[in-house]
Amino acid sequence: xxxxxxxxxxxxxxxxxxxxxxxxxxxxxxxxxxxxxxxxxxxxxxxxxxxxxxxxxxxxxxxxxxxxxxxxxxxxxxxxxxxxxxxxxxxxxxxxxxxxxxxxxxxxxxxxxxxxxxxxxxxxxxxxxxxxxxxxxxxxxxxxxxxxxxxxxxxxxxxxxxxxxxxxx
Numbered sequence: 001x002x003x004x005x006x007x008x009x010x011x012x013x014x015x016x017x018x019x020x021x022x023x024x025x026x027x028x029x030x031x032x033x034x035x036x037x038x039x040x041x042x043x044x045x046x047x048x049x050x051x052x053x054x055x056x057x058x059x060x061x062x063x064x065x066x067x068x069x070x071x072x073x074x075x076x077x078x079x080x081x082x083x084x085x086x087x088x089x090x091x092x093x094x095x096x097x098x099x100x101x102x103x104x105x106x107x108x109x110x111x112x113x114x115x116x117x118x119x120x121x122x123x124x125x126x127x128x129x130x131x132x133x134x135x136x137x138x139x140x141x142x143x144x145x146x147x148x149x150x151x152x153x154x155x156x157x158x159x160x161x162x163x164x165x166x167x168x169x
Contacts, residue, residue, distance in 0.1 A: 001033045003041050004052040009092045009140065013050050018057045018136045021072045024114035028058070028072070032112055035060050036068050044090045046128040048135035051091050059132035063125045071109040071119075074133050078106035083123065085164050086149075086157060087131065087141045096154050097145030105129045 007013055021028060031054060039047045039060060048059040057073045081103030088096045105126035108118050121129070131141055142148065149157065158165055 001030075001037045004034050004038045006038065006042060006047075006051055006090050007053055009089075009142075011053075011091075013053055013055065014091060014135070014140060015138045016050065016055055017138050018048075018050055018055045020057050021110070024072070024110070024112060029112055031056075031058060032060065032070050039068075039090075042090050045124065046132040047090060048132045050135055050138075057136045059136060061125060061128040061132055063121060064123070069119060069125075070112055071107060071129075071132070072111065072114075074107050074109035074129075074136070076105055076129065076133060077108045077118070078104075078120070080104040081122075083127065085127070085161070086154065087127065087145070089131070089141055092140065092142065092148075095148045097142060097148050098157065099127075099141050099144045101127045101130045107133070 035047050035052060038052060046059065046061045049056045059071050059074065061069045063069055079102035082100060083103045084098060084100040086096045087099040103126060104120065104122040106118060106120040107129050108116065110116055
């Protein structure tokens with residue numbers, strides 16, 4: 001496994017639509033393992049292949065239990081409710097915006113061996129599903145928010161919405 005360089009906003013790879021994965025082989029497994037290690041090192045909760053320079057429909061999301069969900073050729077097949085909150089991105093370090101997403105999301109994808117599965121989650125994990133899958137279509141969360149918040153605006157948002165930042169016991 002290896003830590004890969006995370007591509008930052010301005011790199012044209014982040015604006016391209018990714019191609020579907022058709023070969024479920026050791027090369028894909030290495031990419032997934034490297035992405036998991038890169039995500040852990042960066043301290044994020046999701047990472048898409050274009051963020052490490054690979055134009056394939058692959059992303060990973062860390063769920064609320066700390067488990068990594070590998071999504072190959074994912075598509076959102078169900079959404080419920082709505083949530084609005086702070087969102088950031090490893091490709092736009094240190095910056096945040098306020099984004100509205102579905103509260104619950106159901107995704108159909110393939111695993112590292114090509115088997116189809118469905119996964120459903122809510123809250124931050126649902127937000128991550130949407131965020132990472134958008135990367136695969138060449139979009140960034142900044143397209144969904146009015147502006148990137150200043151440090152002062154982030155601090156004020158956190159003060160105004162403490163329930164979004166409380167740790168589960």
